[in-house]
Amino acid sequence: MKIFELRTAYHNSHANMRVWLGDTSLSGQLTVLDRLSILDAWQQEMSEFFERNGYCFVCNRRLQRCECGEIFEN
Numbered sequence: 001m002k003i004f005e006l007r008t009a010y011h012n013s014h015a016n017m018r019v020w021l022g023d024t025s026l027s028g029q030l031t032v033l034d035r036l037s038i039l040d041a042w043q044q045e046m047s048e049f050f051e052r053n054g055y056c057f058v059c060n061r062r063l064q065r066c067e068c069g070e071i072f073e074n
Helices: 002-020 032-052 068-072
Strands: none
Touching: 002 032
């Protein structure tokens, strides 16, 4: 996939998450901790999705060009 396709998939998924979490009939029984856990898992899934397709989730560069690992390790 190209980065534009990945970003489109991300934005579509983000919009779906907002609708789902905003719909109290679906998520009304969830605690704040439940919601945060779901969002954390979703973000991890998106990061892995980008990585599987050869891009960094943070900077959107190809993994070969990404310098985020160097920045976050320091």
